[in-house]
Amino acid sequence: MSRVIKFAKAGGPEVLQFVEVDVPAPGPDEVRIKVKAIGINRAESMWRTDIYIEPVAFPAGLGYEAAGVVDAIGQNVTDVAVGDSVSVIPSFSMNQYFTYGEVVTLPAYAVVKHPTSLSYEEAASVWMMFITAYGALVEDAKVGKGDFVVISAASSSVGLAAIQVAAYQGATPIALTRTPAKKKQLLDAGAAHVIATEETDLVAEIMRITDGKGARVVFDPIGGSNFPKLVSIIGFQGIIYLYGALAEGPAHLPVLDMIAKMPVVKGHNIWLTSGDEARRKGAVEYVVKGLEAGALKPVIDRTFRFDEMVDVHSYLENNGQFGKIVVTV
Template sequence: MSRTIKFAKAGGPEVLEFVETQVAAPGPAEVRIQVKAIGINRAESMWRNDDYIEPARFPAGLGYEAAGIVDAVGAEVAGIAVGDAVSVIPAFSMNQYFTYGEVVLVPAYAVVKHPASLSFAEAASVWMMFVTAYGALIEDAKVGKGDFVLIPAASSSVGLAAIQLANYAGATSVALTRTAEKRQQLIDAGAAHVIVTEEADLLQETMRITDGKGARVVFDPVGGPNFQKLVSALAFQGIAYIYGALSEGPTTLPVLDMIGKMTAVKAHNIWLTSGDEAGRKAAVAFVLKGLEEGALKPVIDRTFKFDDIVDAHRYLENNGQFGKIVVTV
């Protein structure tokens, strides 16, 4: 038996419930994991509100990331064995699999043997943050030396991953934050430049930092009315990726500016990489190499106990964290 988190209707954190469940033996291509830590993501808050990119089927489980010990494998699983310390890549629908549980079943293709140097809490933090940013910055945009990358909501886990990945690739990271409160933390986290958007003009500061050329890439989880400013701050043939909708306002575009500079706006999510076998393997190899070299490292803001999962979701929705929220089991 295992305690699993379920919710029978959409709503706030209080709809999350503990349910005693008999976890089945893994199917031929599945792995069963005794969970030690769970990474908490904004996507799961949206899922709980039934306001995500696919509708939830009730009663619904939730969770994309976890780390723990393998306790059973399916007959067709190769390379993963009972007793292995592993972590889970977001590469499935939460209508099919989920990670908020003491024991969970996940597809074998989403299971990775992470570096022994990582704690379970760190391992549960790695894949959403780094693979989401990798897909846009490394796989698609192929950022490198001479490129400037604008990173709104830079204190989020994916934002911090984008800073590290841009730096690792030789590009120049430009972190955006609303207030000066997190400026020094972002500098300490590796940001080459920080723009405090409530104190400085975004476009002017971007042009100053880039010697008037603009940023080659914007990597934005917010959208809303400020998105047009970000697009205007792009260089000739620059790319703006939008991978979230944190703003509740309409997202507008400076169409004539885009036509003049031939810029591109691309919708992005982790599935573009994690949902493709070759892309997923390349991302894992890249991230593991960065972790082993010390260029990449998950940043954990705060940990909660499994019994306090509701409090973890409330904390997530306060938007005050710097890095990843993790639940330990």
């Protein structure tokens, strides 16, 4: 028997319920894991409120990331064995699999051995943040020396990963944050410049930093009414990646700036990379290499206990964290 978390209707954190279930033996191409830590993502909050990129089939589980020990394997599984320490790559629908549980079953392709230098808490946090950033900045934009990369909501886990990935590629990461409260932390995390958008003219400051050329890449999880400013700071034929919807409203497009600058605006999510076997393998190799070199390092804001999951979601939605929220099991 295992405790897992499910919810029968969309709503606030209070809809999350602990349920005792019998976790069966894994089927073909599946792995059963005794969970040690769970990484928490904004996507799970959106899933709980049924405003995610796919509709929820109730009653539903939730969770994309975890780390733990392999408890059993199904037929055809060869990459991991019972007793291995592993972590989970977000690459499946939460209508089919989930990670919020003491013992969970997952598709074998999503389960990988992580560097032994990582704790379970760190291993539960790395894949969503780094593969999301890698997919946009490395696979697609191929950022490098001379490129300016503007990163909105920079103190989020994916924002911090984007800072590290951009710097690892030799580009110049520019972190955006609302107030100067987190400026030193962002500089320590690798940002070359930090702009507090509530007290600084964003467009003027970006143009100053880039000598009037604008940024080549903007990596943004917000959208909304401030989106025209991101178009204003992009260079000619630059790229803007939208990978979230924190503003929850439509992103406004400044038509004349779009015509003048001819930017590419792309929706982005982890699935483009993690949903393809070859790309997923390349991403894992890249992240592992970066972790081993010390260029990439997960930043954990706070850890909670599994029993505190309702509080975890409330804390997540307060938007005050710096880095990843992790739950220990």
